[in-house]
Structure formats: structure tokens, C-alpha cells
Amino acid sequence: VDVxxxxxxxxxxxxxxxxxxxxxxxxxxxPWNITIVSADANGSFDGGAPTNTWVxxxxxxxxxxxxxxxxxxxxxxxxxxxxxGGAEAGNIAxxxxxxxxxxxxxxxxxxxxxxxxxxxxxxxxNTGTADNxxxxxxxxxxxxxxxxxxxxxxxxxxxxxxxxxINVSGLRTTSASATAVNLISNGAxxxxxxxNGTEIYAPxxxxxxxxxxxxxxxxxxxASIDFTNTAGNLEFTEADDVTVSGGIGSLGIxxxxxxxxxxxxxxxxxxxxLSITATDIIDSDRSIILNAPNLTLNTGLSSGNSxxxxxxxxxxxxxxxxxxxxxxxxxxxxxxxxxxxxxxxSANFTLNNGTLTLPATVTVPNQLTVTAADLSATNITATxxxxxxxxxxxxxxxxxxxxxxxxxxxxxxxxxxxxxGLVITDLDTNSSSLAATNGNLTVTVQAGxxxxxxxxxxxxxxxxxxxxxxxxxSVNGGNIDIGSSGAAQIxxxxxxxxxxxxxxxxxxxxxxxxRIRQTSSADSSAAFTFGDSSGNDVVIRAIGGDVYVDSLGxxxxxxxxxxxxxxxxxATIQAYNNGADSADGTVVDTDVTxxxxxxxxxxxxxxxxxxxxxxxTAPELNNTVTDIVTAxxxxxxxxxxxxxxxxxxxxxxxxxxxxxxxxADPNTSQEQCQKExxxxxFMGSLLIGGEIQ
Numbered sequence: 237v238d239v240x241x242x243x244x245x246x247x248x249x250x251x252x253x254x255x256x257x258x259x260x261x262x263x264x265x266x267p268w269n270i271t272i273v274s275a276d277a278n279g280s281f282d283g284g285a286p287t288n289t290w291v292x293x294x295x296x297x298x299x300x301x302x303x304x305x306x307x308x309x310x311x312x313x314x315x316x317x318x319x320x321g322g323a324e325a326g327n328i329a330x331x332x333x334x335x336x337x338x339x340x341x342x343x344x345x346x347x348x349x350x351x352x353x354x355x356x357x358x359x360x361x362n363t364g365t366a367d368n369x370x371x372x373x374x375x376x377x378x379x380x381x382x383x384x385x386x387x388x389x390x391x392x393x394x395x396x397x398x399x400x401x402i403n404v405s406g407l408r409t410t411s412a413s414a415t416a417v418n419l420i421s422n423g424a425x426x427x428x429x430x431x432n433g434t435e436i437y438a439p440x441x442x443x444x445x446x447x448x449x450x451x452x453x454x455x456x457x458x459a460s461i462d463f464t465n466t467a468g469n470l471e472f473t474e475a476d477d478v479t480v481s482g483g484i485g486s487l488g489i490x491x492x493x494x495x496x497x498x499x500x501x502x503x504x505x506x507x508x509x510l511s512i513t514a515t516d517i518i519d520s521d522r523s524i525i526l527n528a529p530n531l532t533l534n535t536g537l538s539s540g541n542s543x544x545x546x547x548x549x550x551x552x553x554x555x556x557x558x559x560x561x562x563x564x565x566x567x568x569x570x571x572x573x574x575x576x577x578x579x580x581x582s583a584n585f586t587l588n589n590g591t592l593t594l595p596a597t598v599t600v601p602n603q604l605t606v607t608a609a610d611l612s613a614t615n616i617t618a619t620x621x622x623x624x625x626x627x628x629x630x631x632x633x634x635x636x637x638x639x640x641x642x643x644x645x646x647x648x649x650x651x652x653x654x655x656x657g658l659v660i661t662d663l664d665t666n667s668s669s670l671a672a673t674n675g676n677l678t679v680t681v682q683a684g685x686x687x688x689x690x691x692x693x694x695x696x697x698x699x700x701x702x703x704x705x706x707x708x709x710s711v712n713g714g715n716i717d718i719g720s721s722g723a724a725q726i727x728x729x730x731x732x733x734x735x736x737x738x739x740x741x742x743x744x745x746x747x748x749x750x751r752i753r754q755t756s757s758a759d760s761s762a763a764f765t766f767g768d769s770s771g772n773d774v775v776i777r778a779i780g781g782d783v784y785v786d787s788l789g790x791x792x793x794x795x796x797x798x799x800x801x802x803x804x805x806x807a808t809i810q811a812y813n814n815g816a817d818s819a820d821g822t823v824v825d826t827d828v829t830x831x832x833x834x835x836x837x838x839x840x841x842x843x844x845x846x847x848x849x850x851x852x853t854a855p856e857l858n859n860t861v862t863d864i865v866t867a868x869x870x871x872x873x874x875x876x877x878x879x880x881x882x883x884x885x886x887x888x889x890x891x892x893x894x895x896x897x898x899x900a901d902p903n904t905s906q907e908q909c910q911k912e913x914x915x916x917x918f919m920g921s922l923l924i925g926g927e928i929q
Contacts, residue, residue, distance in 0.1 A: 270298075272304065273300065274301055275300055304334055305337065308342055309338040309339060314343075314347065315328060316347040317350070326350045327353070329353045333359075334357070336358065338365075343370040344369055352378075357385055358388070368390040368391035370394075373397070384406070386408060393417070396419050401423040404419070407436045411440065419443070421449065426452055427454045439458065442461065444462045445462065450470075451463070453471060454471060454473065458474065461474070472490070476494050489504060496538070499524060501521075506528050509532065514534075516537055517544075522539075523543045526545070526546050527548070531551035538559075541562070547567045552573070553576050555581050555583075556580075558580045560583070565586065576595060579601070580602070584605040590608060593611075604618040608624075615634075616637070616638065617638065618636075623643035624643075625644065625645045628648055631648065632648055638654065642663035644672070646674065649675045649677075650677055656683050658679070658687070659687045661690050669690035671693045675705075676707070677694045681711045685716070685717065686714060686716045687716075688719070696729070702733060703730065709753070711755070718774055719766065719768060720772070725774070725777070726777070728777070728778045728779065743786075744842070749779075749811075754787050754799060757792075759791060759797055761793075764846075765802045776810070783811050784842075786843075786845045801827075801829065804831055811841065818837065821835075821842070823841075
């Protein structure tokens with residue numbers, strides 16, 4: 237039945253369009269402007285047959301809501317403004333509540349030449365029944381559901397199509413359809429709910445959004461969101477878990493969920509910013525694809541570790557669980573982190589060939605892992621810090637507050653300044669804990685102890701007359717323990733610039749390649765321990781350079797304090813240009829407990845400096861003492877007898893008679909030679925005034 241009016245239409249009464257055989261018919265009202273109110277006015281049905289025709293009696297069309305309810309019980313109802321031929325715009329205004337009770341699954345549709353304004357509720361007002369009504373609105377103008385009003389389709393679907401914009405509030409359905417709510421706009425779609433109200437409620441079904449403009453302020457509680465056909469920015473706040481798809485053509489996506497966000501394996505790839513806040517971000521294998529120029533993630537990673545594969549150039553990252561977030565750059569570009577907030581987990585950055593820029597201060601409760609060409613960072617706090625840099629240029633200096641570190645760089649110098657104790661160890665089981673290829677390493681521990689449990693290496697690979705491959709290790713008052721928990725090596729390798737100066741200071745020469753030192757001059761005890769005599773081999777080796785170990789640090793120690801160097805039996809300290817060179821270099825090991833092997837080959841030097849007691853303060857003499865007891869004088873001839881005196885030359889001769897010259901004897905092992913030299917030094921320490929005491 238099609239009801240039309242030249243200038244107005246009013247409708248009241250019932251038109252039965254049910255069919256015994258076939259589909260239910262449609263009740264069509266076809267004027268320009270239509271207003272739906274709570275009472276009939278200005279017209280009536282004429283009661284004719286077979287068509288019950290509405291006869292207007294005044295300008296404008298008003299329809300009683302009860303007329304719509306009654307007719308919807310037996311038929312689909314379509315209220316249309318197009319084609320009336322009058323002078324009005326063709327708006328539809330719903331100014332009174334429409335009761336959907338008894339709709340029996342039929343469809344209520346509104347078609348307007350201009351705007352549709354919903355200023356009242358459309359819902360089943362009989363809460364004792366569960367009627368499902370499909371509701372459709374199509375307008376050439378704006379569709380607006382006013383704030384505070386509700387369109388509740390029960391188990392039916394809701395569809396809105398506008399040639400311009402859609403403003404929505406209070407759309408509700410329990411339909412399980414993937415398009416339970418379908419919004420199609422040739423402009424913008426905007427949420428209209430006040431406060432924290434929900435614009436779209438479809439907990440069992442999906443929301444499908446098509447828009448050429450922005451989609452903003454959408455508070456939803458839906459099972460899924462499909463924004464495949466969108467061009468503007470998308471902004472959704474979801475109350476619970478949600479599955480999303482599409483967004484490839486959108487400018488940017490901002491999605492905040494009270495639960496998890498599940499994305500397709502193909503990922504999300506907006507042209508602008510991608511921001512996701514959720515308890516977790518999920519796809520089929522937790523290796524998700526999020527491609528956007530700028531990435532903002534705030535996720536709990538509640539179901540486990542997650543890897544984000546991305547082409548983003550910048551991001552703000554927050555996690556709230558103990559799991560690991562990995563950012564994996566899938567292109568060769570750079571990545572800049574504007575903020576990094578890791579509540580209790582770990583962070584892992586992998587860049588193929590780019591530079592990672594971190595905030596000035598970074599805190600990661602567990603492990604921070606960086607694999608990149610270069611790193612821009614200043615202050616890093618973490619339990620563990622794993623750094624792998626393949627490129628970059630210039631010196632890299634990082635202030636750390638970490639428990640353990642494992643780092644490597646190439647073609648540059650690396651300086652680590654640790655605030656409170658450090659363990660250098662292999663965190664990724666690649667048999668290296670600290671390495672600089674064609675560069676220098678500097679480790680400074682400002683407070684606390686330094687423990688080295690794996691390999692520390694630096695190399696000079698370019699013959700440019702500049703000495704590199706230097707290893708400079710220092711503590712400020714703490715102990716140094718090398719190899720107490722496993723085999724450890726500190727090796728400086730220089731086979732190309734061995735004659736170049738520019739080493740670490742001038743002790744023992746200006747070619748020092750390894751320097752291990754104490755920088756505190758405080759009157760306190762500390763020890764440098766090499767090995768643990770339990771078979772965990774420790775090697776300190778300078779190839780093409782010299783070795784300097786200073787545990788004293790210029791301190792003036794009082795009685796009871798010591799700065800010891802302990803070289804245990806499983807430790808070797810060595811310096812050579814070529815391993816086959818004779819072992820006739822210079823070794824100075826003052827006050828060192830040396831049970832290991834210390835060998836300087838030809839042209840090389842090793843100096844180990846320690847001192848148990850440097851100075852003591854003698855008591856002041858009392859100048860007023862007058863009673864002095866003088867011992868009886870010993871006759872001159874009894875003071876010395878030739879047989880009681882052993883002169884230094886005679887001692888040397890005795891040593892030579894017993895031991896010979898082990899350095900010149902090829903049959904004497906290095907270990908045996910070291911023992912003989914130790915005995916010679918010990919015996920020499922007993923000489924006072926040329927005599928053995």
C-alpha cells in the first residue's frame with residue numbers, strides 16, 4: 237500500500253498486509269516532510285477498497301506512533317518522503333516513542349530526501365516479550381539520533397545509510413549477525429552519547445562501518461568491528477574484548493578496549509597513527525602486524541609474549557604485565573620511541589638496519605634487548621641489558637643501572653658507566669659478553685663490584701696507524717672478580733697497528749691495550765681476583781699491546797686494609813706480538829699473590845700493582861725523656877764474622893747454581909719458570925743490607 241500526498245499526509249488506523257501465500261507486504265507513506273507524533277492530526281483513511289487511502293487535510297504530514305505499531309504487527313512498514321512532488325525538503329522527524337511490541341520480525345524503514353532526526357525512543361515497550369525488529373534508515377541528509385534516545389531492535393538488525401553524516405546514540409541489538417549494526421556514510425560518523433554512554437551495543441554481533449570521513453567518539457560494546465571501507469580517522473572505545481578487521485584505507489586508528497583486541501593475521505595498516513589500548517593484542521600466532529607511520533601501544537600482554545611486526549617510524553609503548561613486548565622493524569628504517577613504560581616485563585627491539593632512538597631515561601624491570609645498526613640512548617635502567625649494534629659511527633656512551641650486561645658494537649667505541657655493581661655475562665649464549673670489533677671498550681663501575689663471567693674482546697682490524705682494540709676496566713672502591721662462575725677471557729687483539737702509540741695511559745708503556753684499575757684512593761680494602769683455582773680457565777691476553785693492572789688506585793692504606801691482586805692457578809696473564817716470541821718481556825708484579833701464569837713475550841710488558849700496606853703513622857717521641865738506657869757496647873771484632881755474612885752477589889750465585897737461568901733454558905716450562913722466579917723474589921725479599929735475615 238503506497239500512501240502519498242501533494243503537500244501533506246497524516247495516517248491513522250490499520251492496513252493489514254499479511255499474505256496467506258507469499259511475502260508480507262509493505263505500507264508506504266510518500267510525502268515530503270513527515271513528523272511522527274503521539275496523535276493523529278489533519279487527515280484520515282477513507283476506508284476505500286481495495287486501497288485504504290489516507291486523505292490529508294492540512295499542510296505537513298503527521299503520523300500517530302500507534303498507527304506504525306499496529307501496521308508493523310502485520311507487515312513491513314516503510315515511511316518515505318521521496319517522490320511526493322511538494323515544496324518541502326523531505327525530512328523525517330521522530331518526535332514520539334515508537335513501540336515495536338508485536339512486530340513479529342518485520343522491518344521498519346525510513347527513507348528521507350533530506351534528514352532523519354530521531355528525538356524519541358524506538359523500542360519494544362513491553363518488557364515481557366522479546367520482539368525482533370529490523371530497523372533501516374536511509375537519508376540524503378544527516379541521520380541523527382539525539383543524545384539520550386535509544387533505537388533497540390531486540391534481536392533484529394540496525395542499518396543506517398546517509399549521503400552525508402551520521403550522528404548516533406543508543407543503538408542496541410542482541411543480533412549475532414556480523415552486521416548487527418551497519419553504518420554507511422558518505423561523510424563522518426560521530427558518537428552522540430553523553431558522558432560514558434554507549435553509542436552501539438551489540439555484544440553478540442558485529443559493527444560494520446563504511447565512511448569517507450572520520451569516525452569519532454564511538455563508545456561500543458560489540459563482538460567485532462569491521463572498518464574495511466573507511467578513509468578518515470577511526471576512534472573507538474570498546475567496553476570488552478573485540479575482534480577488528482580492515483582499516484587499510486583509513487588515515488589513523490585509535491582503539492581502546494576494556495579487554496583484548498584480536499586482529500587478522502594480515503594486520504592493521506592505516507595510513508596515519510595506529511593506537512591500541514587493550515589487555516592484550518592477539519592474532520593466530522602472537523606475531524602481529526601493525527603497520528603505520530606512528531604506533532602507540534598500551535597493552536597488558538595478558539596471554540603471553542607478543543611480537544609486533546611493523547614499518548612504523550615512531551611509537552609510544554606501554555605494557556602492564558610481566559611478559560615481553562618485541563618491536564620488529566620489517567623494513568630498513570629507523571624507529572624512535574617517544575615513551576617507554578614497561579610495568580614489570582621486558583622489551584625487545586629488533587631493527588634490520590636502522591637506528592633505535594630511546595627516551596633520555598629508560599626503565600625496564602626485566603630485560604631490555606636492542607638489536608639495531610645504531611642506538612641513541614643516554615640512561616638505561618634494567619635487570620639485564622642486551623645490546624647488539626652492527627653499525628653506527630662515533631663513540632657510544634651509555635649510563636646504566638643494570639645487574640647484568642651483554643653488548644657488542646662494530647667500528648666504534650663503546651663506553652658503559654654503571655652506577656651500582658655489574659656482572660658482565662653472556663645473555664644470549666653466543667660465547668661473548670662484551671665485544672668491540674675495530675673499536676675500544678670502556679667499563680666504569682662507579683660503586684659496587686664488577687664480575688666478569690664470559691668473554692670480553694676488542695680488536696683493531698684496520699691498519700691506519702691508530703691503536704684501537706683497547707679494553708679499559710675500572711671500579712671505584714669495589715672488587716673485581718674474573719672467572720669465578722665460569723671460564724672468562726679478556727682479550728685485546730691488534731695485529732695491524734702494533735707499533736702505534738696511543739694506548740691506555742703510559743703505564744707500563746704508551747701501548748697499554750688492557751688496563752684494569754682501581755680509581756678510589758679511599759683508605760679501604762678491595763681485591764682483584766683472577767680465576768678461582770677450580771678449573772674455570774681465565775685468560776687476560778694483549779696481542780700487540782701491554783697489560784696494566786692497578787689495584788691500589790693511589791690509596792694510602794692504614795694497617796689492616798689492603799688492595800690485593802690474586803692470580804689463581806687457573807689464570808693466565810699474557811702479552812705478546814706473536815705467540816711464538818720468546819718469553820723475555822718485562823713483568824712487574826709488586827705485592828701480587830701469583831699462583832697462575834704471568835708471561836710477557838719479547839717487546840711486551842705486564843705490570844701488576846698491588847700493595848697491602850703503604851704507610852703507617854709512627855708515634856711521636858717525647859722530647860722530655862731523660863732516662864735513656866744504653867746497651868753495652870759489643871766489641872768490634874764480634875760484630876761480624878765472615879762466615880755469618882752472605883753478600884748479594886753470593887746469593888745470586890747460589891740461585892744460579894740451584895736453578896740456572898730458566899728463561900734461557902728451552903727445557904723449562906713456563907709454569908716451572910714462574911715458580912722459580914717467585915722463589916727468587918721471595919728470597920730476595922728477605923735480604924736487608926745485603927744479608928739474609
